[in-house]
Amino acid sequence: MSKSIIIIGGGAAGFFAAINCAKKNPSYLVTILEKSSSVLSKVKISGGGRCNVTHACFDAKELAKHYPRGEKQLLGAFTKFNPSNTIDWFEQRGVEIKREDDGRMFPVSDSSQTIIDCFLSEAKEAGVVVRMQTGVEKLSITNNQLSIHTSTNETLLADAVIVTTGSSHNVWTLLEKLGHKVIAPVPSLFTFNVNDERIEGLQGLAVQEAAVKICNSKSAFNIPPSALLITHTGLSGPAILRLSAWGARELASVNHQFEIEVNWVNKDLNAVKETFKFFRQNHPKKNVASNSLFSVPKRLWERITTLNLQSATLNFADLSNQQIESLGRELTVARFKVSGKSTFKDEFVTAGGVDLAEVDFRTMQSKIVPNLYFAGEVLDVDAITGGFNFQAAWTTAFIASQTI
Numbered sequence: 001m002s003k004s005i006i007i008i009g010g011g012a013a014g015f016f017a018a019i020n021c022a023k024k025n026p027s028y029l030v031t032i033l034e035k036s037s038s039v040l041s042k043v044k045i046s047g048g049g050r051c052n053v054t055h056a057c058f059d060a061k062e063l064a065k066h067y068p069r070g071e072k073q074l075l076g077a078f079t080k081f082n083p084s085n086t087i088d089w090f091e092q093r094g095v096e097i098k099r100e101d102d103g104r105m106f107p108v109s110d111s112s113q114t115i116i117d118c119f120l121s122e123a124k125e126a127g128v129v130v131r132m133q134t135g136v137e138k139l140s141i142t143n144n145q146l147s148i149h150t151s152t153n154e155t156l157l158a159d160a161v162i163v164t165t166g167s168s169h170n171v172w173t174l175l176e177k178l179g180h181k182v183i184a185p186v187p188s189l190f191t192f193n194v195n196d197e198r199i200e201g202l203q204g205l206a207v208q209e210a211a212v213k214i215c216n217s218k219s220a221f222n223i224p225p226s227a228l229l230i231t232h233t234g235l236s237g238p239a240i241l242r243l244s245a246w247g248a249r250e251l252a253s254v255n256h257q258f259e260i261e262v263n264w265v266n267k268d269l270n271a272v273k274e275t276f277k278f279f280r281q282n283h284p285k286k287n288v289a290s291n292s293l294f295s296v297p298k299r300l301w302e303r304i305t306t307l308n309l310q311s312a313t314l315n316f317a318d319l320s321n322q323q324i325e326s327l328g329r330e331l332t333v334a335r336f337k338v339s340g341k342s343t344f345k346d347e348f349v350t351a352g353g354v355d356l357a358e359v360d361f362r363t364m365q366s367k368i369v370p371n372l373y374f375a376g377e378v379l380d381v382d383a384i385t386g387g388f389n390f391q392a393a394w395t396t397a398f399i400a401s402q403t404i
């Protein structure tokens with residue numbers, strides 16, 4: 001029997017859901033309603049125009065760990081559709097996917113347009129109707145069917161609706177009116193604004209393995225040591241972006257004014273002190289400021305040691321135990337005041353959205369409203385950078401499409 005399936009939002013999750021639903025059920029009428037005059041606009045700009053479609057992480061448990069919100073719920077979902085399914089899906093449609101050294105995966109064309117072209121042609125072939133400039137303004141239930149009122153002043157009835165509107169505040173309000181709880185949205189994936197003489201003018205320098213944590217935090221985030229980059233506005237790099245994602249809610253609650261502790265060398269204080277003592281003993285005539293240890297970039301080392309010792313001329317032999325203690329602390333537990341945030345390469349995601357407790361992740365169906373489904377960023381799911389956000393969109397969209 002023919003059914004009418006309406007997908008609200010013509011982004012990554014919307015197209016993936018529509019194509020898979022229409023292909024599986026050729027008799028269904030599948031329609032995408034998109035409020036703006038273009039579709040897939042975030043896919044277009046994603047990954048710096050290259051579209052980082054997924055990540056080379058093929059173990060569901062490992063993969064789920066990249067989601068500060070959604071880890072538990074996505075675990076089961078990833079057993080149904082994961083990065084290897086994503087790669088196969090695209091390759092079966094002639095889009096080859098390559099892996100970069102850090103695990104990020106892109107179309108070999110290095111162009112997001114390849115993904116867009118694939119979606120547009122697949123949607124056309126599957127008979128998906130795409131209606132642009134058709135925003136959804138009201139959602140209600142009429143005689144067991146979902147009723148959708150649009151900006152074009154039409155009322156459409158659907159047997160099933162998949163909401164894939166990303167972080168649209170208006171749609172979250174509509175969903176609240178239907179009885180859903182929406183977790184308040186806050187930004188995730190941002191860099192930290194730090195104005196401090198220890199890093200001033202050193203933009204571009206990176207420390208490969210730094211450990212960073214939020215001072216006095218209520219939560220202990222299990223973030224592995226990773227690269228820390230100094231920028232003209234403060235601190236960035238994977239170590240900071242991960243902390244911004246895991247701490248998104250806590251940091252929003254303090255208006256992004258907080259303190260962090262940086263361990264520049266990813267070693268404990270005693271190990272660092274021992275190294276200084278070794279140099280005092282074995283290389284007494286070497287100048288401290290100009291002999292960087294622990295792979296700290298030269299200019300950063302020079303800045304940190306000179307400020308800490310209040311001298312650029314001291315040799316290792318001149319260091320007192322007290323100075324070694326102080327230098328060791330500066331390298332392992334350096335405190336920095338963060339005053340606000342900046343956007344990372346215009347790439348950001350929103351933490352918050354439809355409360356996951358009200359969605360059955362085996363089907364992606366609402367537990368509150370029958371025949372209502374969710375996929376993508378409209379949910380309270382988000383990840384760190386690396387292709388994980390799109391993977392969540394593909395996975396949830398695929399499950400919703402197959403259930404319908």
Ligand SMILES: Cc1cc2nc3c(=O)[nH]c(=O)nc-3n(C[C@H](O)[C@H](O)[C@H](O)COP(=O)(O)OP(=O)(O)OC[C@H]3O[C@@H](n4cnc5c(N)ncnc54)[C@H](O)[C@@H]3O)c2cc1C
Pocket residue numbers: 008009010011012013014033034035036038039040041042043045046047048051052053054134135136137164165166167168170171345346347348349375376377378386387388389390391393
């Ligand atoms: C600059 C940038 C780069 C990124 N790069 C990457 C990357 O390389 N890899 C990665 O994994 N993630 C990346 N992300 C995150 C990724 O883009 C999102 O996680 C993903 O787009 C979410 O897909 P979605 O379909 O849920 O939402 P969206 O892509 O935001 O799509 C939602 C759609 O719904 C439409 N809509 C909203 N309200 C209505 C309404 N009332 N009626 C009808 N339509 C409506 C919107 O216009 C939009 O077209 C990036 C994000 C940004 C901002």
